[in-house]
Amino acid sequence: MMSTAAATSPVKAVTRSRLFWPAVVLAVLLAANLAFTPDFFAVRLQGGHLYGSLIDILHFGAPLILVSLGMTLVIATGGIDLSVGSTVAISGALACLHISESPDPGSVATVLTAAGIALGTAVLLGAVNGLLVAKVGVQPIIATLILMVAGRGVAQLITDGQIITVTSDPYKLIGGGYWLTMPFAILLSALVVLATVLLTRSTALGLLLESVGGNPVASRLVGIRAMRLVALVYVFSALCAALAGLMVSSNVSAADGNNAGLWIELDAILAVVLGGTSLNGGRFSIGGTVLGALIIQTLSTTVYTIGIPPETTLVFKAFVVIAVCLIQSPAFRAKLAARGARARRTARPHAAAPTTNREVGA
Amino acid sequence: MNAQALLTRLRGQVPLLVTAVLLVSMFSVGSVQYDGFFSGQVVLNLLIDNAFLLVVAVGMTFVVLTGGIDLSVGAVVALSTMVSAWLVEQHGWPPLLVIPLVLLMGTAGGWLMGWIIHVFEIQPFIVTLAGMFLARGLCYTISVESISITDPTYTSMAQTRIPLGDLFVSPSALIALLVVAAAFVVLHYTRLGRNVYALGGSEQSALLMGLPVQRTKTTVYAISGFCSALGGVLLTFYMLSGYGLHAVGLELDAIAAVVIGGTLLTGGSGYLLGTLLGVLVLGLIQTVISFQGTLSSWWTRIVIGALLFVFIVLQRLITARRR
Amino acid sequence: SGSGSSDGKKSDGKLTIGFAQVGAESGWRTANTKSIQDAAKKAGVTLKFSDAQQKQENQIKAIRSFIQQKVDVIAFSPVVESGWDTVLKEAKAAHIPVILTDRAVDSKDESLYVTFLGSDFVEEGKKAGDWLVKEYASGSGDVNIVQLEGTTGSAPANDRKAGFADAIKGDPKFKIVASQTGDFTRAKGKEVMQAFLKSQPKIDVLYAHNDDMALGAIQAIEEAGKKPGTDIKIVSVDGVKDAFTAMSQGKINFDVECNPLLGDQLMDLAKKVKAGESVPRRIQTEEGTFTPEQATAALPNRQY
Amino acid sequence: MRQQPVLEVRGIRKEFPGVVALDGVDFRLFPGEVHALMGENGAGKSTLIKVLTGVHPSDGGEVVLAGERVRIAGPLQAQQAGISTVYQEVNLCPNLSVAENIFIGREPRRFGLIDWTAMRRRAAELVRELELDVDVSAPLNSYSIAVQQLVAIVRAVDVSAKVLILDEPTSSLDRDEVRQLFAVMRRLRDQGVAILFVSHFLDQVYEVCDRMTVLRNGRLEGEYLTSELNQVELVSRMIGAELAGLDQLGGGKRRERTAPTGPAFLQADRLTRRGAVEPYDLDIRPGEVVGLAGLLGSGRTEAARLLFGADQSDGGTLRIEGAVTALRSPRDAIARGIAFCSENRKTEGLVGELTVRENIVLALQAARGWTRPLSRTAQDAYALKWIRALDIRPGNPEALVRNLSGGNQQKVLLARWLITDPKLLILDEPTRGIDIGAKAEIQKLVANLAEDGMAVLFISAELEEVLRLSHRVGVLRDHRMVAQLDNDGGLTPERVMATIASGAHA
């Protein structure tokens, strides 16, 4: 339940690390795939691109990682952002609309403007969320639910309910292209993750966020501008979602107002929680979130590769999620260890003399 | 001192009153705006059409009051419709056996989730999300098609109209109101109810005060499971079919209704009657939309969002000013 | 404001239709909605339109409110087949005729609706399968098929899967080696196809339940260094414009049309029904199948 | 005391990751006695209580209740076995009413349903017994920490158990309340209840306890009859060293200093907030320590919060360094060099999930803004400096604050504000739950800071402490500043009490 940070040995330091159990889970999932597809870990160079299942996981996981990243900071402040899926759709729609209507869809300038429009709108949307939560004092879940519902309508309004297909090489690069043999999306989200880690951990931002999420009353009394921080965090989340939206639409060269980012908020929250960040706010772990997102993506890939029929996919997922949570739960491990110890004790011939223990009230 | 006590208690009800007033104003605006809107039947239809949501939201209220969340409700509703339809139609079981069985199943499922949440200290979000996957998945393993129900018990429950003067309600609506009344009594007049609030206020304190934390938690999720299953039964009456894609996203509607009703998602504070109002708000928005009748699909969503926005912001601003 | 004023509306001779749409979940659906809205305008019909956001309960509520508003005709595309009896009985009691579009309901009581106008998803799947059987009639080796299914549990997915399976079941050389849901979306179609390409050593044919998934899968196939349409044959359903473009480039081999443009037909029907004329119980929309050549020819005047 | 102990523990051991909190502790509690559990901050008193009542599972040893070995699985089971406990941090539900907090779990019922009227009536009676004037249907969190502490006591006492455990129940109570509590304790003792009492106030311990058990560093030091161990000896047992004399501990005699003159740092002029404090005047000069005295609920905290912008005043003016200032938020106040160490460390002070280091630098970091982070070296330096200076245990800056003992948490809170080097330091019950050694250190520290030119507003329920430190004492009564007394050496606790009682200017 609790642990002091005093690590006594390097081994313990590793197992106590908050990333240890998510990493174990990810490794187990990947290994399970290997059993079904022997060349699952194979990565080869094909046509100048890295090609392989692992690359796919990272590639398709990239937007989820981004969305979860924003979600992590929101959750750290004790909030939640349901609107990310809609933001994904809106940003893709705006960018594709701009590109498809521009006379020169293939030019870098057009693509940059398109991205600028999408990200700029995201800032606005995030600010609305932020204001509702921080200033008006609406509960985060309901504040962002508004945009979740309306936003998808806005996205469809932008695309006129159709799927906007674009042909633009520079735009294709964002989510579907390659750079230095790697999918650009992976590099981009790695960059954003890195930047966020730097931003939160080498400035005081992380500490202040954790403080606001951990104890809002105390945070006000130490002079933290909680309102501004909270509002900012929603803007950041929207930005991440918008970037993910660019990726998603760029990857298929089309904007789908209705389906892009559908239910991604649930996946993102799940990723954050699997990564060890509590929904109650406070301590957050970006590394954990990345692992969590990869776990979710790997799980989908697993479903495809080992050929689970669609009817049973959800049952399979349910069991995996529960198993993952149990493995990660210190309480579960403690109970398991206690049971093991008890079994060993009773197995020993010179067990302690039987005691007349009475369970009080039990 | 007694007057003061009364005053404090009244102050606690302000958000509820504000919500009610806003609801009435919304109805009035609708009546002015649309023909045929200003009628008792429109109000009763709110109950008839949202009976299952109301029941589910009541269960959700218990969970949210303890500071938890139950994402599985929509899927459990779907599973209940599926199991009912499957057993009644394809196996010929009698409804009077099937309905209690389904309720038991929901309750047991909820109880199990609560148990896992408490004993293994896993966040409710994940456990109930897994529950959601499982319940939906089980639907599909039964059948990916929808199953129609022609059983006379179900059809009569579906089509019975209880007259109220010129107007009518459905049995489901009455059942839902009964559930609200029962839940109100449980929350406010039993130890369980008070333990629920205590747990939401501070789980640590509740434990140290010697309250039965584990039992309360599992009970609360069991109640939510029961309500979901009952919601499923009501939905079966309403739709006369079982289907794995029924009630998709219902969990969000239920949570929204609870939160709009003034219950804090962090637990410990809220009102059951607020949940009733929350459900009515959502239903009324839906009604306004369908009376408008000129909105394209996307404008429907945008207007729902906008109405929600106006409602929430007004609710917040008015209650905040009052303090 | 009272309920009496709806009578006043009727007296101006304008027909009022309440149309309860499933939602706007795909480009196909949007084209369907648009066709109905445009046709209503053209025919001078007052259209009460309601979007159910893919929820049956919302559709039921919408139909109830149409009854409340005393429209002349109710039309709707059922989200699912079952569960309509109650509300349709209410409509019947209010003497409002009901027209089903796009998909039938499984009600035993035939009197609950006057007619059905729409497509047959099973037939579409069958057409796709039939083409495949013909295409491979001469070959003898195994034909490994991967299937991209629509949203699990949804009617088109169920029926297109069943129709297809039915058509190919006669010949054991057709093997569906992998089948997953792609949720009717391009992104999912691409993602699933990418996984298939890695886990399946040999894929001959891709059958997609709609064009969007096929279009996503084409990208995945290209990225894997294969030629869609040649290395892997592609069969799809819907016939949207983007798919026609892909066909004209030889990337899709066969497309079964599922026509969303039934607005004009619906308005005609509604007028007839209101006027008391008798109409057929079931009206199939005009739907074709397309080969790349036909598609190339049809591409310039494709509307959606 | 020939009888059998009602509660006995033998060889109790409790380990937390990295800390052995209890190491083979024996302890006996007899019916009809008040037994003190003594030890420095972090000695293991609260842990022993938590192990006894099943909050923490023990790692060894046994618990014997009325002659039978038992395994107590949790507070619920402890209560059922007749052990009623007030834990150190107030552990009640802030969202419930006072009455519910007293009765929850054992609400009076009629026809199976809770009888609200009876519950409120009985709660009001119980509360009146302690001469508390509170509205029992108001939510608990509308009351100060002291009131909450009393409510917790009322709850525990009313359970009428065989064993009553009180972990620092008096840490924020004033004399009157303590007197009333002791009366209740004596009455229960006479009825045969065994009472375990923890306090850092030696006078209180000697006043009410029959025997005591001393812990040091998680080990049993010994069990003594109060009458056989004098205070000096007790303290040396607690800290494990011989002491020259008690004087050192008591912080020495009152310092003889002349009150600084010169312009005030802060001047409140008819400052007020409706429902909280009546208009009051207050000047504080650099180098001056101003104390606030008053009974529980007299409005000291509320007065102080206005000076920090924690609450908004709705009348009067505030001048800081001569300029009229409206403090809109604590941040404003901090920017002007004011620091406020709140009385409720759990809800208004610490962020439990963060480490000691992070909690210590939090205020300083907030003031610098997020773009100018303190380097890790600087953070460590601050943390280690104050861990040493205040003897925070365990001395690991990376320990989570919520795992620290109550007294050590209080020290962390104090350290947080001391490193901001404020011009005015507002201390609301800074020594709550702090052991007597550390208390003396803190008092010395405050005096030194003032000598170096810091203005200090010092609030404490312990009047002696206020008088020892302050140049001037503001007296509050019923939310009204009734007097400001110069502490020129002649001011005694009795005179302050008299002022409070008469409510008039002395």
Ligand SMILES: Nc1ncnc2c1ncn2[C@@H]1O[C@H](COP(=O)(O)OP(=O)(O)OP(=O)(O)O)[C@@H](O)[C@H]1O
């Ligand atoms: N949950 C925990 N996890 C880790 N260490 C803990 C935990 N609870 C207590 N400790 C440690 O156990 C030791 C004993 O703490 P305890 O609270 O019993 O002290 P105490 O005697 O009550 O002190 P105080 O007078 O300050 O209240 C301390 O070093 C503390 O840090």
Ligand SMILES: Nc1ncnc2c1ncn2[C@@H]1O[C@H](COP(=O)(O)OP(=O)(O)OP(=O)(O)O)[C@@H](O)[C@H]1O
């Ligand atoms: N007679 C009373 N007894 C106890 N509390 C009261 C009484 N009257 C009012 N209160 C409430 O208790 C709080 C007292 O305010 P405040 O915290 O400023 O007092 P204090 O002098 O700091 O006393 P302490 O902190 O010791 O309780 C206020 O919230 C007030 O509403």
Ligand SMILES: [Mg+2]
């Ligand atoms: Mg303690």
Ligand SMILES: [Mg+2]
């Ligand atoms: Mg105080």
